[in-house]
Amino acid sequence: MKEKKDLNIVFMGTPEFAVTILEKLISESYNIKAVVTAPDRPAGRGRKLQGSAVKDCAIKHDLTVLQPTQLKDEDFIQELQSYKADLFIVVAFRMLPKVVWEIPTMGTFNLHGSLLPQYRGAAPINWAVINGETETGVTTFYIDEKIDTGQILMSDKISIGKNETAGELHDRMMVLGAQTVANTVELIRLGNAQAKPQPESDLKAAPKISKQDCLLDLNQPIEAIHNFIRGMSPYPTAWIKLQHKESKDEKTLKLFHSEVRDTEKYSETVLVNDNKSLILETSFGALTLSEVQLEGKKRLAAVSFLAGFPIEDWEIVN
Structure with a gap:
């Protein structure tokens, strides 16, 4: 059995969700040999190159950062091998080729934002909320050659509030996921991990969501409309199309x-x-909308939006 400081770990991740997990591992005194993240990308109005949230965290802690463009690049593979890692930990990164995930002696595991095998795919948190689930969770599993199908190490559950957005749930799941990852590392370090295969029946998918997928379908029960709005919030965001009754101008x-x-x-x-409240009425019921954003404008509370926008002059044209 290795001590924490003797367990060599390579961490792989990109967005803010992964930062909380990396910070947890650092605080637990694990030996992070290197951090692998996405290459810098143009961002903002000036399109200046910007590093990922994980890169910023790694630099703050003086950790070695690797940013490969090709995961099968021989130089990258050789550098990974040079760290003699016991364990690779993957959180919100890319699909790894076998030549990468088979390197560490104790395996490579991933943290996924659902209770696997449910909601395999790129947007598990969004789809759990869209589908009106009252519970979800996080799962750690050994990576294999398919996406999100490897043997399960640990799962932890979390409830979903009836008005909770995907973004709010995401932030709570980051904290839960950090503890789940830390617990998983300990199981592996102590030799107590007992991985179990995933069942393959009655599965709900979590595919990537495009902007066009976010157009709100108003011909469904009001609860489904509500779930869709909160499941897409704050990103990529549900939207409707408005048309001016006279000029016929359109805005989202x-x-x-x-x-x-x-x-x-x-x-x-x-x-x-309705008395400074923005109400969406449909043939299936009504919603109170508390926060919106008109095309080309800032995100506003509904009361502020109504103060500057004559909603009675516009109609929905979805």
């Missing part, structure tokens, strides 16, 4: 927060200014 309106108001049947689908 992004919807960030909603609550079910009632399940009455309304004669038309319309946005209403």
